[in-house]
Amino acid sequence: MRLVLSLVLSAAGLTAAGISPQEYQERRAELRKSLDGVMVLFGAEDPDDLHSSFFQESNFLYLSGWREPGAIMMLTPQTEILFLPARDPRMELYTGAKLGPDAPDAPKQTGFDRVMPKSALESAFLKVSETARRVYTIPGESHSQKLKSLAVFHDEADAAQAIARLRMVKSSAEIELITKATNATVAAHLAGWKKLSPGVWEYEIAAVMTNAYFERGCERSAYPPIIGSGPNSVILHYESNHRRLDSGETVVADVGAECSDYATDVTRTVPAGGKFTPRQRELYEIVLGAQKAAIAAIKPGMRLRGDGPSLHQIAYDYINSHGKDSHGQPLGKYFVHGLGHYVGLDVHDPGDPAAPLKAGTILTIEPGVYIAEENIGIRIEDIVLVTADGSKVLSAALPREIADIEKLVGK
Numbered sequence: 001m002r003l004v005l006s007l008v009l010s011a012a013g014l015t016a017a018g019i020s021p022q023e024y025q026e027r028r029a030e031l032r033k034s035l036d037g038v039m040v041l042f043g044a045e046d047p048d049d050l051h052s053s054f055f056q057e058s059n060f061l062y063l064s065g066w067r068e069p070g071a072i073m074m075l076t077p078q079t080e081i082l083f084l085p086a087r088d089p090r091m092e093l094y095t096g097a098k099l100g101p102d103a104p105d106a107p108k109q110t111g112f113d114r115v116m117p118k119s120a121l122e123s124a125f126l127k128v129s130e131t132a133r134r135v136y137t138i139p140g141e142s143h144s145q146k147l148k149s150l151a152v153f154h155d156e157a158d159a160a161q162a163i164a165r166l167r168m169v170k171s172s173a174e175i176e177l178i179t180k181a182t183n184a185t186v187a188a189h190l191a192g193w194k195k196l197s198p199g200v201w202e203y204e205i206a207a208v209m210t211n212a213y214f215e216r217g218c219e220r221s222a223y224p225p226i227i228g229s230g231p232n233s234v235i236l237h238y239e240s241n242h243r244r245l246d247s248g249e250t251v252v253a254d255v256g257a258e259c260s261d262y263a264t265d266v267t268r269t270v271p272a273g274g275k276f277t278p279r280q281r282e283l284y285e286i287v288l289g290a291q292k293a294a295i296a297a298i299k300p301g302m303r304l305r306g307d308g309p310s311l312h313q314i315a316y317d318y319i320n321s322h323g324k325d326s327h328g329q330p331l332g333k334y335f336v337h338g339l340g341h342y343v344g345l346d347v348h349d350p351g352d353p354a355a356p357l358k359a360g361t362i363l364t365i366e367p368g369v370y371i372a373e374e375n376i377g378i379r380i381e382d383i384v385l386v387t388a389d390g391s392k393v394l395s396a397a398l399p400r401e402i403a404d405i406e407k408l409v410g411k
């Protein structure tokens with residue numbers, strides 16, 4: 001009995017370190033204020049295989065901090081209910097103890113006003129849908145379809161969009177966690193540079209880098225590390241990391257940690273042998289110039305992309321008006337991806353890329369050129385906080401000038 005009790009108590013540690021239970025409650029309160037109906041969110045289920053680990057659905061995580069599989073939440077302006085699966089003693093031999101819906105302190109442990117068994121969802125939903133005008137769910141989410149069939153005469157609305165409006169502006173606790181992940185990632189890049197030399201395998205660099213942020217209190221990678229050397233440097237999401245570095249080529253290292261659920265995303269392109277060739281140097285300076293021009297233009301009201309002036313346009317224009325390919329053509333067509341994205345719980349955090357930036361938004365600025373014909377891919381990515389009057393580059397401690405990089409690579 002004592003053993004069971006201590007296992008149950010350990011469930012209290014399941015909300016994310018760094019974000020307080022009060023903040024999760026405040027997020028729900030803020031969302032509920034603007035809700036003209038009922039929102040139902042389904043948490044992630046346990047993946048039933050040995051290849052993947054459990055990741056809580058990020059909107060669910062944002063609003064609850066709850067990290068056990070199979071939960072559901074229902075929010076209205078008047079109520080908030082967390083539905084939990086019944087405990088399964090046989091499964092708990094494999095998964096460890098879970099918090100059951102009938103535990104007397106379940107509201108205290110979860111921070112929700114009410115905790116109910118999952119089996120009560122339908123009747124509770126039918127009750128609130130008598131008066132609710134609109135049903136908010138995540139579009140395409142399979143469980144939601146069945147639920148919506150119970151409330152056929154209601155308007156449908158996109159829960160993810162409503163939550164994204166909150167997620168786009170970070171709280172001070174969120175900024176702190178992303179800064180922590182970023183500082184650990186800067187250390188990871190510097191450790192990777194030290195290890196870099198011709199003959200080393202890409203996965204060895206990845207191992208040195210991930211180890212550096214695990215040692216600094218980050219539990220996971222925000223995404224699989226990308227170490228792309230030579231021909232692999234032009235592959236945008238190269239992840240196999242299975243090639244040996246050769247001298248004379250560039251290495252794109254796109255690696256970011258996740259700390260207490262919050263991601264970061266930082267890329268540098270460095271010379272495998274410690275020195276850029278004149279052509280690599282020329283292209284690198286163009287990408288860097290584009291990045292600096294875009295970062296200088298960040299302030300509230302500016303847009304990442306879309307019609308009219310945008311950060312993407314600034315970077316594109318810079319690249320397209322500097323340098324040429326081997327056929328004498330401008331380089332704009334080699335900048336093949338978006339300039340950046342929002343970052344938060346997800347490395348690609350939700351939000352309209354054409355929306356005016358607000359103070360408190362965190363985004364990446366990552367121009368690149370990828371010229372397969374020349375075996376050269378160059379991407380420079382920093383993570384930036386929008387401030388009241390401009391921006392702060394959170395990854396500024398990681399050098400990006402050629403002279404500084406050449407001083408550090410392989411040494």
Ligand SMILES: [Mn+2]
Nearest residue numbers: 265364366381
């Ligand atoms: Mn990125």
